[in-house]
Each structure stands twice: as C-alpha cells, then as structure tokens.
Amino acid sequence: MPLVDPMKCIVKVANKAKLSEKTKRQAAEMMSMVNKRELSAGKDPMGLAASMLYLTSLNNGESITQIDVADAAGVTEVTLRNRIKDLRYTFLN
Numbered sequence: 001m002p003l004v005d006p007m008k009c010i011v012k013v014a015n016k017a018k019l020s021e022k023t024k025r026q027a028a029e030m031m032s033m034v035n036k037r038e039l040s041a042g043k044d045p046m047g048l049a050a051s052m053l054y055l056t057s058l059n060n061g062e063s064i065t066q067i068d069v070a071d072a073a074g075v076t077e078v079t080l081r082n083r084i085k086d087l088r089y090t091f092l093n
Contacts (some may be wrong), residue, residue: 006031006040009049009073016072019053023060027052030087039090043083046073051083 007028014024030052034040040048050073057064068078 004045006035006045006048010052012078013046013049013069013073016068017053017064019057019062019064021059023053023056023062026056026059030056034087034090037090039086043086044074044075044079046076046080049073050080051082051087052077054080055084055087 010024010027010031014027027049031040031048032049034052050069054064054069056068057069066077066080070077073080
C-alpha cells in the first residue's frame with residue numbers, strides 16, 4: 001500500500017480551506033519537525049495536516065473553524081481535536 005506524503009496533504013487541505021501561503025509554509029515546517037521526531041507513525045496524514053494547518057492559522061490570526069479545516073481534510077472534528085492535543089503535548093513538553 002503506497003504511503004501518502006503529509007506535505008502534499010498540507011497543500012491540498014490548505015488550498016481547499018483557502019488558507020494563506022504563510023500558514024502553509026509554517027505548517028510544512030512543523031510537519032517536517034514531526035516527521036523527524038517520528039511522531040506521525042500510525043497517524044492519518046490528512047488529520048495531521050489539518051491539525052497543523054489549524055494551529056498555524058490560529059498563530060497567524062486567520063479566522064477559520066475546526067469544522068472548516070476538518071471538512072477540507074475529509075476528517076472528523078474529533079480526529080482534528082485529538083491530533084491537536086497530541087501536537088500541543090509534544091511541542092509544549
């Protein structure tokens with residue numbers, strides 16, 4: 001089964017959600033850090049991409065809801081919130 005590149009997922013979700021280029025770049029940087037730490041193992045790439053984009057959009061002051069990001073990624077809001085919790089715990093510790 002072919003692996004899905006999380007970086008491509010970031011671009012796809014960001015374009016569907018109409019997020020800025022700045023947000024895309026920052027989310028891609030965060031995703032590369034997650035990949036280096038091997039924290040993405042076993043996680044849905046679209047859910048990870050959506051959570052990265054949501055967190056970076058909040059940091060950049062873009063107003064987008066969790067529902068909009070989840071819909072753009074094709075995941076549930078619950079999945080999005082769970083990945084956000086994982087990422088916040090990882091980056092804050």
